Each structure stands twice: as C-alpha cells, then as structure tokens.
Amino acid sequence: xxxxxxxxxxxxxxxxxxxxxxxxxxxxxxxxxxxxxxxxxxxxxxxxxxxxxxxxxxxxxxxxxxxxxxxxxxxxxxxxxxxxxxxxxxxxxxxxxxxxxxxxxxxxxxxxxxxxxxxxxxxxxxxxxxxxxxxxxxxxxxxxxxxxxxxxxxxxxxxxxxxxxxxxxxxxxxxxxxxxxxxxxxxxxxxxxxxxxxxxxxxxxxxxxxxxxxxxxxxxxxxxxxxxxxxxxxxxxxxxxxxxxxxxxxxxxxxxxxxxxxxxxxxxxxxxxxxxxxxxxxxxxxxxxxxxxxxxxxxxxxxxxxxxxxxxxxxxxxxxxxxxxxxxxxxxxxxxxxxxxx
Amino acid sequence: xxxxxxxxxxxxxxxxxxxxxxxxxxxxxxxxxxxxxxxxxxxxxxxxxxxxxxxxxxxxxxxxxxxxxxxxxxxxxxxxxxxxxxxxxxxxxxxxxxxxxxxxxxxxxxxxxxxxxxxxxxxxxxxxxxxxxxxxxxxxxxxxxxxxxxxxxxxxxxxxxxxxxxxxxxxxxxxxxxxxxxxxxxxxxxxxxxxxxxxxxxxxxxxxxxxxxxxxxxxxxxxxxxxxxxxxxxxxxxxxxxxxxxxxxxxxxxxxxxxxxxxxxxxxxxxxxxxxxxxxxxxxxxxxxxxxxxxxxxxxxxxxxxxxxxxxxxxxxxxxxxxxxxxxxxxxxxxxxxxxxxxxxxxxxxxxxxxxxxxxxxxxxxxxxxxxxxxxxxxxxxxxxxxxxxxxxxxxxxxxxxxxxxxxxxxxxxxxxxxxxxxxxxxxxxxxxxxxxxxxxxxxxxxxxxxxxxxxxxxxxxxxxxxxxxxxxxxxxxxxxxxxxxxxxxxxxxxxxxxxxxxxxxxxxxxxxxxxxxxxxxxxxxxxxxxxxxxxxxxxxxxxxxxxxxxxxxxxxxxxxxxxxxxxxxxxxxxxxxxxxxxxxxxxxxxxxxxxxxxxxxxxxxxxxxxxxxxxxxx
Numbered sequence: 001x002x003x004x005x006x007x008x009x010x011x012x013x014x015x016x017x018x019x020x021x022x023x024x025x026x027x028x029x030x031x032x033x034x035x036x037x038x039x040x041x042x043x044x045x046x047x048x049x050x051x052x053x054x055x056x057x058x059x060x061x062x063x064x065x066x067x068x069x070x071x072x073x074x075x076x077x078x079x080x081x082x083x084x085x086x087x088x089x090x091x092x093x094x095x096x097x098x099x100x101x102x103x104x105x106x107x108x109x110x111x112x113x114x115x116x117x118x119x120x121x122x123x124x125x126x127x128x129x130x131x132x133x134x135x136x137x138x139x140x141x142x143x144x145x146x147x148x149x150x151x152x153x154x155x156x157x158x159x160x161x162x163x164x165x166x167x168x169x170x171x172x173x174x175x176x177x178x179x180x181x182x183x184x185x186x187x188x189x190x191x192x193x194x195x196x197x198x199x200x201x202x203x204x205x206x207x208x209x210x211x212x213x214x215x216x217x218x219x220x221x222x223x224x225x226x227x228x229x230x231x232x233x234x235x236x237x238x239x240x241x242x243x244x245x246x247x248x249x250x251x252x253x254x255x256x257x258x259x260x261x262x263x264x265x266x267x268x269x270x271x272x273x274x275x276x277x278x279x280x281x282x283x284x285x286x287x288x289x290x291x292x293x294x295x296x297x298x299x300x301x302x303x304x305x306x307x308x309x310x311x312x313x314x315x316x317x318x319x320x321x322x323x324x325x326x327x328x329x330x331x332x333x334x335x336x337x338x339x340x341x342x
Numbered sequence: 343x344x345x346x347x348x349x350x351x352x353x354x355x356x357x358x359x360x361x362x363x364x365x366x367x368x369x370x371x372x373x374x375x376x377x378x379x380x381x382x383x384x385x386x387x388x389x390x391x392x393x394x395x396x397x398x399x400x401x402x403x404x405x406x407x408x409x410x411x412x413x414x415x416x417x418x419x420x421x422x423x424x425x426x427x428x429x430x431x432x433x434x435x436x437x438x439x440x441x442x443x444x445x446x447x448x449x450x451x452x453x454x455x456x457x458x459x460x461x462x463x464x465x466x467x468x469x470x471x472x473x474x475x476x477x478x479x480x481x482x483x484x485x486x487x488x489x490x491x492x493x494x495x496x497x498x499x500x501x502x503x504x505x506x507x508x509x510x511x512x513x514x515x516x517x518x519x520x521x522x523x524x525x526x527x528x529x530x531x532x533x534x535x536x537x538x539x540x541x542x543x544x545x546x547x548x549x550x551x552x553x554x555x556x557x558x559x560x561x562x563x564x565x566x567x568x569x570x571x572x573x574x575x576x577x578x579x580x581x582x583x584x585x586x587x588x589x590x591x592x593x594x595x596x597x598x599x600x601x602x603x604x605x606x607x608x609x610x611x612x613x614x615x616x617x618x619x620x621x622x623x624x625x626x627x628x629x630x631x632x633x634x635x636x637x638x639x640x641x642x643x644x645x646x647x648x649x650x651x652x653x654x655x656x657x658x659x660x661x662x663x664x665x666x667x668x669x670x671x672x673x674x675x676x677x678x679x680x681x682x683x684x685x686x687x688x689x690x691x692x693x694x695x696x697x698x699x700x701x702x703x704x705x706x707x708x709x710x711x712x713x714x715x716x717x718x719x720x721x722x723x724x725x726x727x728x729x730x731x732x733x734x735x736x737x738x739x740x741x742x743x744x745x746x747x748x749x750x751x752x753x754x755x756x757x758x759x760x761x762x763x764x765x766x767x768x769x770x771x772x773x774x775x776x777x778x779x780x781x782x783x784x785x786x787x788x789x790x791x792x793x794x795x796x797x798x799x800x801x802x803x804x805x806x807x808x809x810x811x812x813x814x815x816x817x818x819x820x821x822x823x824x825x826x827x828x829x830x831x832x833x834x835x836x837x838x839x840x841x842x843x844x845x846x847x848x849x850x851x852x853x854x855x856x857x858x859x860x861x862x863x864x865x866x867x868x869x870x871x872x873x874x875x876x877x878x879x880x881x882x883x884x885x886x887x888x889x890x891x892x893x894x895x896x897x898x899x900x901x902x903x904x905x906x907x908x909x910x911x912x913x914x915x916x917x918x919x920x921x922x923x924x925x926x927x928x929x930x931x932x933x934x935x936x937x938x939x940x941x942x943x944x945x946x947x948x949x950x951x952x953x954x955x956x957x958x959x960x961x
Contacts, residue, residue: 109727109787112735119720129707132716137738138750138763138795138805153566154389164753170802172752172763190708198738204756211760212737222705226641227690232700250698252371252691254388254678260639260687262695263373281377292639295681309638335736335774339781 003065007072010046014039014076018083032084039076047073110340113325114214114333117317118196121216124240125194128233130218133193135179137200141169147181148257149296163202163211172200176217177257180312183219184293184301189308190222196317210330214317221293221303221310227260230290230311234264238287241320242266247273249284258291258312288315343372345383345400346464349482353401353413363404370407370691372400382464390678392587396485399675406655406692415483417599419606419613426616428493428557433504437527437539440562440591441503441619442598445493447555449473449611458608467580473549473556476604478580485675486560486589486597487540487581491547493555497532501557503539504528510535514542514577526571527563540568540585541577557616558601560594561585588677591624627672628661631685639683640690642698652692653685715809718891719791722811725838729831731787731813736770738763738792748796750805763795767812768882775814786816787831791887809887816881825880832868832883840895845869846878846923866923870894905960911942916951925955935959 017038021031039047050069054062111119122132135143144162145154152168163172173179179195195217203211220229231250238246246266253263264287268279275281290313298305318330327333345367347360356363364374364383372385372394385400393399398414405412426445432438454462454475462469467478477488493499506522512535513519520538522528527539537543540563549556569586572578595618602613631653636644650660653670662669672679679685690698723733739760742751746765755761764770771790778786789812796806813831817823836844846866868875868885870893876885910933914925922941929939936957943954 107730107785109729109731109733109789111723111727112733114735115723115733126712128703131708131710131712133711134713134716136805136807137793138802138807140802153569163755165750165797165805166800167753170805187711190705192708193711200739202754202756210737211755211757212739220703222703222708224705225703226637226639226701227695227698228641228701229703231695231698232702235700236702249368250695251369251373252687252695253373254371254390256390259681259683260690275377282374292683295683333735335734335770337777338734338774339778339783340732 003061006050007065007068010039010050011072013046018079022083032080032087036077036080040073047076113321113327113338114317117321117324118214118216120241121237122194122196124237125218128192128236130192130194133179133183133195134197135173135182135195137173137198138165139171139173139178141171143181143185144171144173144175144178147185147297147300148177149294149300150256154256161201161203163200173197174201175199176215176314177312180217180219180257180293181297181301184221184298184303189303189310191310192220192222194218205331207329207331208319210318210334212334213330214321215314216317217312217314219293219310219312221298221308223308225292225309225311227262227292227311230262230292230313233311234288234290234313238264238266242269245269248287253289253291255289255291257294257297259294261289261291264288264290264313288313290314343385343387343395343400344465345385345397346461347381347383348464349397349461350401350404352415353398354405354408354410355413356404356408356410358408366404366407367400369694369696370403372403380464389587392584392589392677393485393675395584395587397483399485402656403692406652407694412655415600417596417603419599419602422615423612424614426557426614427499428496428616429500430617430619431500431502432619433502434527434539435621437564437567438503438561438619439564439622440594441501441559441617442561442594443501443557443559443616443618444598444602445555445557445614445616446602446605446609446611447614449554449556449605449609451549451551451553451609455608471549471551472608473553473605476601476608477558479604480597480601481580481584484593484597484600485584486593487584488558488560488597488601489537489543490549490556490558491536491543492549492553493557494553495547496536497534500531501536501559502530504530506535512536512538512542513545514538515545515548516542517545520575520577522575525567526575527567538571538575538577539563541572541575541582542579554611558598558605560597560601562589562591562594565589590674590677591620592674624674626674627679628669629672629679629682629685630667630669631682632667634666635682636686636689639686640698641701644689644693648693649689652689656688656692658685715887715891719809719811719887721839722835722887722890723791725835726789726811726813726831728838729787729834731789731831734771734774734788734790735792736767736774736790738770738795740764740770748798750795750797765794765796766884767792767794767810768814768884771812771814775816779816784818785827787813787827788815789813810876811885811887811890812882813884814882821880828878828880828882832878835885837898839890840897841870841875841890841893842896843870843894844875845927846921848921848923849877866921907958907960909956909958911954911956913952913954916953918946918949918951920951922953922955925953929955929957933957933959 017035039045054066162174165171176195176197183193199213199215201211203209205211235248238248249265251263253261255261265284266287267273268283268285270276270278273283275283279285293310293312295305332338360378360381364378367385368374374383375386376384387394402412428445430441451471451473454469454472458475458479459469462475462478465482469475473490477490481487505524506526506528508523510522511519512522528535529537529539534546536547540561563585565586565588572582633646657673659671660668661671740762741759742762743749749765750763752761767790774788775786791811793807793809798804815824815828817827846868849865849867866878868878873889873893875889876883926939930936937960938958940956942956945952
C-alpha cells in the first residue's frame with residue numbers, strides 16, 4: 001500500500017540521514033538537531049505531517065497505521081536522543097586529555113581589599129538593621145566640626161590636621177563623622193546607619209599614616225539607647241570580624257563629639273595579652289573610638305537629647321585591611337603598588 | 343603625659359604593681375601608650391583635660407578609681423613682707439587673663455635637693471638650679487607653667503605685655519633668636535624683650551647662680567593665640583603643652599603658693615606680694631546632675647551614695663541634694679566639663695566601664711535608607727570583576743594643574759604632589775597600570791569606582807563631586823586588541839546592567855581658531871538617547887554612575903523557543919575621517935529587528951573606507 005511504502009521510504013531516508021550524521025566530517029549536534037527538525041518540527045516535520053494525515057484515514061486504516069506511525073515516532077525520537085548522547089560523550093571523552101594536569105585559572109577580577117572588608121562589615125550591619133550611607137568628601141566646617149561639638153579652637157581644627165579648600169569654611173572631611181552630622185540633621189530617629197568612606201588629613205605620608213584613608217562609622221539614635229547597647233554591638237561586630245574568641249577591653253576615652261567617650265581595644269591574639277611585637281608590647285590593640293553622641297551634637301542637628309539618645313563609633317579601616325591582607329605600607333594600598341595575583 | 347611612679351606615690355598610697363597602676367589609668371581615661379620603663383608610665387593624653395597634664399591631676403583620678411585618698415601637699419606659707427614693687431602693665435588685655443606675681447629677695451641659688459632632681463629627671467626635665475627646678479617642679483605637679491626672672495637684670499622694675507613688632511627678636515632661654523610679629527604676645531621690660539608670652543622666657547633675665555632677687559610669675563592666657571603662635575614659631579615645650587590648653591586662672595594662685603613654700607624652704611630669702619593682674623575673676627560654675635541621667639546614658643543605676651563619693655573624690659562640691667538630683671559646683675580645674683553628660687562620664691568611668699553589662703538592641707529596625715546609588719556601585723563592581731577586571735582604589739589627591747580652572751586646589755597641603763583633587767580618575771589610576779606592567783602582565787584590566795571633584799565658583803554650592811566608574815585596559819598584543827577588550831567589557835557591563843540602545847558619538851573638539859570643529863576620534867561619548875553615560879577611549883572608559891542609574895533599562899531577554907536567525911550583509915562607504923557610529927544608528931532604524939550588528943570586513947582605498955556590516959535579525 002501507498003502509506004506502507006511511504007513509511008518505509010521515510011525510514012530509509014531517516015536511517016540514511018542518521019548514518020551521514022554519524023560518519024560525516026561535520027558530524028555534530030546541529031546535524032542531529034537538523035534531522036530532528038526535519039522529521040519532527042511542529043510545522044513541517046515529515047513524520048509530523050504523517051501524523052497529521054491520520055484523521056483523514058478510514059477507521060480501519062487508522063487502527064492499522066496509528067500504532068505503526070506512533071512507534072515510528074517514538075523509535076526515532078529515541079534514536080536521535082541516543083545518538084546525541086553518544087556524540088557528546090565522544091566529544092568530551094578525548095583519550096588525550098589528562099585530568100590530573102591542572103591549568104592556570106580562567107582570568108577573573110578581584111575586588112580591592114578595602115572594598116572586601118567594607119562589604120563584610122556592611123553585610124553584618126545590614127543584617128542588624130543598619131542602612132549604609134555616604135556623604136560629600138568636600139565638606140563645610142559646619143558639618144565636619146561645629147555640629148560635632150568641635151569648637152573652632154579645638155586642636156583638630158588646626159591647619160596641621162585639616163586640608164582646606166577655602167579656609168576656614170570649606171575643607172576635605174577629616175572623618176566620617178561629618179556624614180553622621182548630615183544624617184542626624186536630615187533624618188529623624190530611629191536611625192541606624194553605617195558610613196564607610198574616604199577621609200583626608202594634612203599629614204606627610206609614611207608607612208602607617210596617609211593623607212588619604214578610610215574610616216567606618218556607625219550611628220544609632222533612638223529612644224532608650226545606652227552604653228549597654230554600644231558595648232554589645234561592638235562586641236558582636238568584633239566577634240564577627242575576628243572570631244568568637246575575641247576579647248575586648250572598654251575604657252574611657254575622650255572624643256569631642258561624644259560624651260561619655262569610649263575606647264575599645266582587642267586583646268592581642270598573638271600573645272594573648274602578654275605583650276609582643278604585633279601589639280607593640282601593649283598586649284592590646286586599639287580598635288576604635290566610640291561613645292554616646294554628645295548632647296550638643298544631637299541638639300545642633302535638631303534632635304531632642306532629652307527624648308533621644310544614641311551612640312556612634314568610628315574606626316580606621318586601613319590597618320585592619322592591611323593586617324588581613326598582609327600589606328605593610330598604606331601608601332601601597334591606595335594606588336601605589338598592589339597587584340592581585342591568581 | 344609622663345608619670346614617674348615615685349612622684350605619683352607622693353600623693354597616693356597604693357600597693358598595686360606598676361602594671362596594675364597602668365591598667366587603672368588605662369580604664370579611667372589615660373591609656374598606657376608605651377611599655378613601662380624605669381617605673382615611668384607614658385600615658386596618652388587627650389586634648390580635653392588640662393588637669394591631666396599634672397601629677398596631682400592624674401593622682402586625683404587614680405585615687406577616686408582605686409578608692410584611695412589623695413594627699414595634696416600643704417601650701418601654707420608665712421605672711422609676706424610687704425609689696426614687691428614691680429609694675430605689671432598689660433597692653434594686650436585680650437591675650438592675658440591673669441598675671442600673678444611675687445617677688446623674692448635675698449635668696450640663695452644653688453643645686454636642688456635630690457628628691458626634686460630625681461623627680462624632674464624621671465619626668466624627663468633637666469635640672470638647672472633650685473629656682474628654675476622649683477618652677478618646673480610645680481608646673482609638672484600642678485600643671486601650671488611658672489617663670490622666674492632675675493630682677494637685677496631688669497633696666498626698669500616693670501613687666502609689659504604687648505603685641506610684638508615686625509623686626510623684633512627674642513633671645514630665648516636656649517639661646518635662640520626668634521623673630522616675632524604683631525600676632526605674638528611678648529613680655530618686655532624697658533627696651534628689652536624678655537620672653538614670648540606663655541611660650542618661652544629669655545636668657546636676658548634668666549636666673550643664675552649669682553641671682554638674689556627674683557620675680558616669680560604664673561599666668562593665664564588666651565590659649566588659642568598661644569597655640570597658633572607656638573605653631574607659627576615652631577616652638578614646642580612643656581610650657582606650651584600646658585598653656586595652649588584650657589587652664590583655669592585660679593590655678594595660678596595655688597601654684598604661686600606652692601612655689602613660694604618651696605623657694606623659702608630650699609633657697610631661703612623673703613617674699614613680697616606683687617601685682618596680680620586679674621581683671622575678670624572667673625566665677626565658679628554650678629550644674630545639676632539628675633541621677634536618672636546616669637541610667638539614660640549608661641544603662642545602669644549607680645547607687646547615689648557611690649555617685650556622691652565619686653564626685654567628692656573628684657573635688658566636685660555638692661551644694662544641694664535631693665532624691666532626684668545634685669546641684670554641684672564644678673571644680674575650677676575641670677575646664678572640660680560642659681554638659682551634664684560630662685559629669686555622667688566621670689561617674690561611669692570611675693565606676694569602671696566594665697561594670698556596664700552588654701545588652702543587644704531589641705527595638706525594630708528603622709526604615710532602610712541606603713541610597714540606591716551605593717548598591718548600584720556595588721553591582722557595577724561585581725559585574726566588572728566578573729568580566730575580569732581588577733578593582734583598585736587610588737588616592738583622589740593629585741598635583742595642581744594650572745590650566746584647569748575647575749580643579750579644586752588645597753590651600754595648605756604639606757605635600758606638593760598632593761595639593762589638589764583629581765578631575766578625572768584615570769590620572770590617579772594610571773600609575774597602578776604601570777605597576778602591573780612591571781609585573782609583566784600581558785592583559786591588564788583595571789577599574790575604580792570613585793569620584794571626581796570640580797568647582798565652578800568659590801562657594802560651597804559651586805563644588806561638585808561626580809561619581810564615576812573608570813576602566814583602563816592594556817593588551818600587549820596591540821591597540822586594536824586593547825580596544826576590543828575595552829568594548830567587550832563595556833558591552834558586557836551594559837548587558838548586565840540592562841542598559842540597551844547605547845550609541846557612540848565622536849566628540850566635537852575645537853582644536854584651534856583656524857580649523858573648524860574637528861571630530862576627536864580618540865574619545866567618543868556614550869549616549870542613551872540624550873543621556874550622556876560616559877566616554878570611551880582606545881584604552882578605557884569613564885562612566886557617570888548617576889546617569890547609569892537614570893538610564894532606561896530593560897530586563898535580560900529570556901526566550902523559550904528556538905528562533906529563526908538570519909543575517910544580511912550591508913556595505914557602507916565612508917570617508918577616512920568618518921566614524922561608524924552614525925551609520926549604525928541609521929541601520930538600527932532600517933532594521934528594527936536587528937539583534938546584533940557586527941563588522942565583518944573593511945577595505946580602505948585612498949580617502950575611502952568600505953565597511954561590510956553584518957546585521958543579524960531574528961523573529
């Protein structure tokens with residue numbers, strides 16, 4: 001019968017196509033894909049067309065050819081799939097490949113060490129409900145000094161320390177506290193922010209001090225915030241950064257923008273507090289400055305210090321970054337000699 | 343502040359070891375700065391506490407912290423023998439708040455006793471003679487600088503304080519000649535300058551072994567002027583370290599009494615009251631401390647008895663008390679006490695911070711206010727890193743470029759190589775490229791996420807900080823390979839940011855008046871419609887982050903069918919100085935379904951470029 005012959009022809013042609021795909025110099029997937037499309041595409045596939053003819057047949061013919069055509073479809077769909085797997089196997093199983101011989105890594109980029117540390121810290125603080133904030137690096141004396149309870153006569157405002165664009169009002173911010181005063185001025189409590197950022201001082205650069213450096217500041221203002229919360233937050237972040245066995249020491253330290261002020265030291269992990277070269281025989285390493293935000297600072301930023309209280313802390317990031325990555329000179333950290341090795 | 347333990351123990355009894363004493367000082371606010379050597383503590387002094395520049399000031403806080411008693415020296419002296427007769431004339435009243443003097447006659451100058459020598463030497467001061475040593479001793483003991491001069495060396499029995507004059511010089515005690523100016527407070531007698539006020543005395547009137555009659559002074563000055571003057575003249579000494587802080591004028595009297603007692607004991611002679619210039623007597627300051635404030639700030643209750651004990655030991659006077667609050671007279675030497683919380687600080691630190699328990703914040707997190715731009719910058723960093731670029735951070739400080747009127751110049755930079763802010767990141771990032779070259783990298787891809795700084799006027803509002811992403815690439819196979827690398831990275835960044843419909847236009851440049859506007863093909867501007875996203879160079883790019891955020895973005899196209907892909911080749915003819923950018927724009931209009939346009943061939947002949955472009959289209 002006509003249909004029988006047609007099926008046989010299709011089979012032959014298909015076998016032939018498959019053979020070609022197997023032997024042909026361009027025996028690749030696309031050829032098998034093309035075969036698939038040729039026979040099974042929804043619009044014009046040869047076998048698809050055959051299936052489309054079925055309803056036109058008499059019920060007897062349908063009973064006879066229906067299963068045959070279905071089998072044909074199943075068989076060759078499977079065959080093509082099988083061939084593809086075999087081909088792929090062949091492709092990846094080249095016997096000349098030696099799996100035990102490694103190659104140099106595929107090139108990829110790295111983040112700057114400071115960015116990596118900032119991210120690690122941001123991750124911690126965002127988890128604890130802090131927003132990350134930023135502000136201008138060219139600042140006014142108002143936000144950099146006055147709002148932070150640093151009177152004009154304070155030694156920190158001296159020419160030696162501050163880089164001025166226009167004396168005495170326009171300057172490069174000397175600390176990230178300038179952003180604190182902006183946040184406190186522009187937002188209402190509850191406030192929880194951290195501020196990573198560049199700071200500038202008028203110093204002759206050496207190994208450990210640069211006129212350009214990074215600070216990381218934290219600010220919290222709400223009803224009922226006390227030193228208990230400050231201590232707990234700092235303890236938590238240090239354990240996050242330096243491990244659960246971290247031991248901290250909290251002591252009074254004066255900073256003009258806070259009262260009371262608090263210095264935080266970490267027991268030296270190398271000597272366990274006995275004193276060694278790493279901690280300069282102190283047994284402790286100074287980590288950061290902090291304290292309860294000064295009454296006058298809150299007031300000058302328009303927050304009622306009788307209703308709200310808050311804490312702030314600020315730390316230099318560079319020393320931490322340098323220690324973590326084994327960099328000995330801050331000048332190299334920022335544009336002067338780092339390369340990232342794979 | 344150097345603190346010899348032998349001296350400290352004159353005022354307190356303690357059984358603690360030097361290390362334990364240092365620990366107590368560290369906790370209460372005077373951190374041990376260097377290892378203990380020869381029983382001398384080197385404590386870090388912060389700027390606020392002028393009284394911590396004295397042994398007694400340190401001892402007082404230690405006694406309060408340690409629960410011991412402070413033993414102050416007895417300052418009782420006999421009656422004076424009348425008036426000294428040296429006139430004091432203050433012609434710069436804005437710079438001198440108090441000038442307290444006494445005259446001694448018939449003294450015998452000689453060596454100091456061992457106990458004074460031992461204390462001064464362990465502190466680090468040289469011993470000169472008993473009179474000079476006593477002034478130094480009292481300065482370190484109480485924190486009040488003092489000064490003694492030989493009256494026989496005066497041409498006129500008078501001390502004048504006035505502004506210096508141009509051309510005048512002071513011969514200092516160390517024998518240096520220092521030129522003064524009109525901002526400098528000088529001490530004069532007759533025609534001679536006998537000191538720079540509150541900074542250094544002069545050799546002209548110095549006490550020596552033949553001296554019998556002296557005038558002793560203890561003054562209080564405008565500390566701001568003193569600090570500025572000492573920095574300007576570059577004179578740093580023990581006197582300045584104290585007079586530039588906020589000393590209280592009342593301290594001069596205590597110091598004078600103490601020095602008088604020591605002089606009479608160690609050098610003999612008689613003393614005479616002399617003028618005490620003190621026109622505006624400072625009044626004691628009263629403040630109220632609410633007990634509740636201790637809890638508001640510290641989070642803990644401190645027993646009112648303990649509060650009163652701490653305050654009394656720190657020499658606050660309790661004027662009035664109730665169950666809720668104390669009215670206090672602030673000790674005169676505590677010039678640092680500004681607000682009630684400063685008193686709270688005193689209580690909490692003497693009570694020891696370690697007695698404040700940790701407690702995590704338990705209130706709900708406030709609204710997130712992280713600026714979109716910051717997260718966006720982080721996204722850019724991640725994409726560029728994934729595209730194989732290394733992130734670097736370079737100092738934004740650079741050298742003054744006289745030609746750039748928009749550059750922000752720093753007025754007082756110490757470093758002449760870093761006396762301005764960058765107007766482009768490439769100039770500070772490029773040195774990093776040089777480092778990579780030295781390391782023999784064959785392909786270098788660097789980027790920085792940073793800011794550039796401009797000013798368009800003199801006001802603060804005229805200063806602009808622009809956030810940019812700067813990329814620099816070097817492929818040592820050549821310029822074309824370098825540029826291909828740049829373009830691929832940029833396209834990759836745009837795809838990942840969802841920025842499409844980007845076009846590149848050559849910048850118009852006004853090269854000189856004789857030429858018409860020229861196209862600068864080394865720098866092209868990157869646009870999305872009219873929005874300027876940045877610029878592309880042969881070996882890098884600059885993107886304006888704020889405009890990237892503003893640009894129209896679309897989601898990455900994800901399709902779930904296999905499209906019919908076709909292409910068509912189009913050949914365009916260009917003049918040699920023309921760029922392809924405009925042609926591409928036209929092609930995009932002609933083929934709205936174009937998915938990708940690629941250059942497949944280029945042929946140059948004389949002044950023409952024949953470029954074949956392949957336009958890929960899909961259903």
